[in-house]
Amino acid sequence: MAIREGKTFRYSNASIMSYASVVGKTESEGPYGDEFDEVIEDNKGGAETFEQAEGLFQQKALQRAMDKTALTADKMDLIFAGDLLNQCTGSSYGLKDFYIPFLGIFGACSTFAQGLLLAGAMVNAGYVDNAAAVTSSHFSSAERQFRFPLNYGGVRTPTAQWTATAAGAAIVAATQKPPFIRAATVGKIEDMGISDLNNMGAAMAGAAYDTILRHFRHMGTGVDSYDLIITGDLGQVGSDMLYELFKRDGIDIEKRHKDCGLLLYDREKQDVHAGGSGCGCSAAMMCGHFLKHVENGDLKRILYAATGALMSPTMVQQGGNIPGISHAVEICYK
């Protein structure tokens, strides 16, 4: 097969001017619990259902990101948003009352990187003055949609990941202040032959490997060019696979690698098995933690490679595999 290189996009005029995160109770009890903008203790925040609550998380995250700027909804030009719920309802129902031009995206847990990449592209090219990237996931809505209803009480396997109850929102504009989005590489759909709904990290590792390697090649960079290479939610199983894939090329990525799924919870004390997952997992870690450290210069250059399992229970029941995808966004202090 001929090599599909695609293109790495370069941006000279796209800054993340504001960002905010909203998390649930379990996430607030993890090691980064103090860093999020808002905690919704009962995971519902007054909503009647888990699905409506997930929309509320997105609404609050975007409102908080706007509140940190002089922007009000009528000054916003564009939103890119998506989530794991069927028909992306967390986004369309959660954000409809802002009445801002809206483009729905679907990248499973890679959605936040996809949103940043597209928001950056549209601002950098001058189509809009600003664009938001918003996403969410909710443990209770995801479990009943993808696995079992919570009250079924199914036992979770060791490879299973814990869907984060969290939302993140970032507003991109040409403000010429860090964090800057400097480059991005779009992922290809990779099918590693995984068909286990409880082993999605493995399904995504090959996609992350391919995208990161192409990003390095197009940018003329390598592991040492970055302070950190941050994946979305490979979890323990997927991270180990990523290290193995790079080792075959003689590359040690482990030394600079962090996985949001392994950071969000305290795996010693919190019963989350292979780590966190869900669109909200890396969105909350980026908006709660990492972007702050790029903004203040602690981190000079990071590569955020969010990963998504394009997983359909229907297709898996029909004998299909779980394809993975990963989109990479390079975020810099200068």
Place this chain on the structure above:
Amino acid sequence: MAIREGKTFRYSNASIMSYASVVGKTESEGPYGDEFDEVIEDNKGGAETFEQAEGLFQQKALQRAMDKTALTADKMDLIFAGDLLNQCTGSSYGLKDFYIPFLGIFGACSTFAQGLLLAGAMVNAGYVDNAAAVTSSHFSSAERQFRFPLNYGGVRTPTAQWTATAAGAAIVAATQKPPFIRAATVGKIEDMGISDLNNMGAAMAGAAYDTILRHFRHMGTGVDSYDLIITGDLGQVGSDMLYELFKRDGIDIEKRHKDCGLLLYDREKQDVHAGGSGCGCSAAMMCGHFLKHVENGDLKRILYAATGALMSPTMVQQGGNIPGISHAVEICYK
């Protein structure tokens, strides 16, 4: 509420260099049956399930669009694709074997316009040399996901629309030949208070009205500036509502308006109630019919305002409404 105008994007360097459509049996028996590139008579084409068949329709549409050019998959830079199936599996499973950089989008039946708009934006800004927009819908996979399984034999209401079994693919590049994408306006999510799964045209009419009106305002145009204003799938009920909304402003849009949902089938002879719908409906009408007439100059300037009902059975069961959205793309001979 302050007015949310958003921006209309202008393109000087984006042509639709190739396009193709693949339809099922019922669509091939409609008034435009001879114009589609391929008919899959049994609606499955060798696939085992309706969901897998929907993926196959997308695969064939993109392959046929590539076959009309010198492009092979390894020369393709980017795909924007989405569909109505949960987790957009028609796109991710249908297109994964091309192994082309992939961005999933979700706009329900407005997906094809969203794909054209984004593909045009990325090509026009020079991020990529080419980008495809691909989408599909399938009567049999949609009915069982959104309404009832076919073998339940439920009676359809007069306002119900018929989900098209069809896929369309367009490749955008800077080839400087018609059809040109000249401008695009992103829609806002509009909630008209409709909660009837069988009356989605009404849910989308307000969104089309808002987007078309903003497009006119930003471009300094009006109904008479266009040879045709083509909506996606408002059907009869939604089209009539659109006329009423414009009449309140003293504007007669009916004289230049066509709705793909009302064109795809022969409503006298085919039992499709209020007309066709689904992502594939307007994608097939654009790729099978309208783009040819812009390419050869019969149509000089059209406004394609695809419409989507961001409809979630879960949210409707929980008492929510069906929000609508519409994205507009201006396509010109010069």
